[in-house]
Amino acid sequence: MVDILTHLGAYFLMLRKAFTRPEKMKIFFKRLSAEMELIGVDSVALVSILSLFMGAVILIQSAYNFENPLIPSYAEGVATRDSMLLEFSPTIISLILVGKVGSSIASELGTMRVTEQIDALQIMGVNPVNHLILPKILAGVFIIPFLILLSMFLGILGGFLATLVTESVSTHKYIYGIQYGFEPYYIVYALTKACVFAFILTSISSYQGFTTKGGALEVGKSSTKAVVFSTIVIILFNLILTKLLLN
Amino acid sequence: MIEIGNISKVFGDRKILSDVSMYLETGKVNMVIGQSGAGKSVLLKCLVGLLETDAGEVWYDGRNFTEMNYEQKKALRREVGMLFQGGALFDSMTVEENVAFPLEMFTKMSKEERTERANFCLKRVNLPASNKLYPDEISGGMKKRVAIARAIAMNPKYLFCDEPNSGLDPQTSIVIDNLIREITLEYNMTTVVISHDMNSVMEISDNIFFVFNGQKWWEGNRNDLLKTDNKELCDFVFASTFMKEFKSSSQSKR
Ligand SMILES: Nc1ncnc2c1ncn2[C@@H]1O[C@H](COP(=O)(O)OP(=O)(O)O)[C@@H](O)[C@H]1O
Numbered sequence: 001m002v003d004i005l006t007h008l009g010a011y012f013l014m015l016r017k018a019f020t021r022p023e024k025m026k027i028f029f030k031r032l033s034a035e036m037e038l039i040g041v042d043s044v045a046l047v048s049i050l051s052l053f054m055g056a057v058i059l060i061q062s063a064y065n066f067e068n069p070l071i072p073s074y075a076e077g078v079a080t081r082d083s084m085l086l087e088f089s090p091t092i093i094s095l096i097l098v099g100k101v102g103s104s105i106a107s108e109l110g111t112m113r114v115t116e117q118i119d120a121l122q123i124m125g126v127n128p129v130n131h132l133i134l135p136k137i138l139a140g141v142f143i144i145p146f147l148i149l150l151s152m153f154l155g156i157l158g159g160f161l162a163t164l165v166t167e168s169v170s171t172h173k174y175i176y177g178i179q180y181g182f183e184p185y186y187i188v189y190a191l192t193k194a195c196v197f198a199f200i201l202t203s204i205s206s207y208q209g210f211t212t213k214g215g216a217l218e219v220g221k222s223s224t225k226a227v228v229f230s231t232i233v234i235i236l237f238n239l240i241l242t243k244l245l246l247n
Numbered sequence: 248m249i250e251i252g253n254i255s256k257v258f259g260d261r262k263i264l265s266d267v268s269m270y271l272e273t274g275k276v277n278m279v280i281g282q283s284g285a286g287k288s289v290l291l292k293c294l295v296g297l298l299e300t301d302a303g304e305v306w307y308d309g310r311n312f313t314e315m316n317y318e319q320k321k322a323l324r325r326e327v328g329m330l331f332q333g334g335a336l337f338d339s340m341t342v343e344e345n346v347a348f349p350l351e352m353f354t355k356m357s358k359e360e361r362t363e364r365a366n367f368c369l370k371r372v373n374l375p376a377s378n379k380l381y382p383d384e385i386s387g388g389m390k391k392r393v394a395i396a397r398a399i400a401m402n403p404k405y406l407f408c409d410e411p412n413s414g415l416d417p418q419t420s421i422v423i424d425n426l427i428r429e430i431t432l433e434y435n436m437t438t439v440v441i442s443h444d445m446n447s448v449m450e451i452s453d454n455i456f457f458v459f460n461g462q463k464w465w466e467g468n469r470n471d472l473l474k475t476d477n478k479e480l481c482d483f484v485f486a487s488t489f490m491k492e493f494k495s496s497s498q499s500k501r
Pocket residue numbers: 258263281282283284285286287288289290
């Protein structure tokens with residue numbers, strides 16, 4: 001318990017050091033765009049494939065479950081859209097990004113720590129937390145919501161493509177379904193979650209990497225811890241946010 | 248000149264440094280020697296504030312480093328060049344970018360001026376034609392040279408080297424050692440070199456500090472070292488047959 005509090009304290013101290021004015025704006029923007037590429041652009045393929053297939057699977061499963069004649073024929077469209085918007089895109093994609101982005105952040109910073117690159121920055125008079133971590137957090141909070149939007153779109157597209165090969169759901173009913181009773185608020189809800197989850201995953205992974213002690217073995221451990229803790233905290237916040245935002 | 252006044256450092260319940268005082272002269276190579284695990288790296292990290300000391304003070308040319316706040320320490324560190332044990336080059340940058348990095352961060356130099364200064368420093372350490380390579384594409388000795396070039400890019404007043412020739416072959420070691428000595432004299436820096444290599448001690452040291460059991464056990468120069476009868480120091484220095492022979496030959500000459 002004391003351990004958790006110590007880490008929590010150190011984590012918030014790190015955040016305070018991160019959110020300071022960068023030494024040189026030009027270098028900061030260079031770092032920011034590099035991180036956006038690393039976190040965002042490099043994840044596009046993974047997110048796209050997952051979302052397309054997930055949308056298709058949700059449609060096929062709901063078609064299988066909704067064979068009851070009492071359920072309207074456009075229900076599969078509604079189900080696919082709402083599952084993607086409310087849960088799959090914001091939460092599941094964030095959890096998948098924890099595995100991809102979080103572990104790479106932690107191992108990058110961990111390696112820099114054990115090879116004394118972070119000490120070298122500090123000796124030069126650079127604030128290493130600000131220089132290394134702030135661009136990661138900001139890039140994540142900015143770019144991950146776009147990935148989530150992409151995922152929603154492709155998920156619904158995946159459902160559409162699946163209707164072409166599924167006899168029980170007609171394509172035009174699906175198109176009607178995905179528009180039926182559409183709540184724009186769901187998008188706001190999903191993007192709010194995406195921002196919060198992006199902050200959690202980038203900052204916790206950075207903390208784990210930055211505080212690595214020892215050698216190569218510990219870098220691996222930090223990377224694992226980054227994934228485990230980010231996942232737990234995201235799941236916790238998912239519950240809290242769902243309660244807060246959908247009431 | 249750097250004055251270390253009675254610093255102590257404790258990790259948990261282990262006292263790593265106790266009551267260490269040193270006077271590190273400007274324009275000289277000040278060498279800290281001792282067995283591995285004696286606390287040499289910890290001493291160096293305390294000097295630059297990478298580790299907090301538990302007691303004592305460090306003065307840089309009359310400025311009390313220990314009492315400085317974060318911003319003041321950051322400003323003073325710009326006068327410090329440091330060579331880490333493994334080089335600590337930034338792997339995501341090329342050799343030239345590594346050397347130019349502190350210039351980009353802290354000066355208003357244009358890109359051309361930075362490149363020129365970086366090339367000057369790289370030439371100074373005799374490392375031509377590797378500017379566009381990445382750290383994992385060059386050898387250990389070259390990494391050390393790049394690290395020296397980066398350390399001197401900002402014209403530091405103080406140069407700290409942690410085992411500059413660990414992992415290098417004897418020939419490259421001598422080149423690196425001599426480079427450190429030349430640069431120290433050329434720019435009149437206060438240089439601190441940590442080493443357990445008796446060759447470099449005999450080659451380049453002006454002042455020698457022997458750390459044993461977390462204490463400064465002995466200090467003197469090369470001649471004092473050969474004449475010492477301090478038991479722990481003799482055990483350390485004359486552990487190799489080479490040094491034993493070196494001692495007896497230097498005594499028989501007189
Ligand atoms: N951050 C740290 N936390 C705990 N113990 C440490 C730390 N850094 C060094 N030590 C311990 O301090 C002692 C001296 O280490 P060091 O100064 O690296 O030795 P050396 O003289 O070989 O450079 C070692 O026993 C090491 O285990």
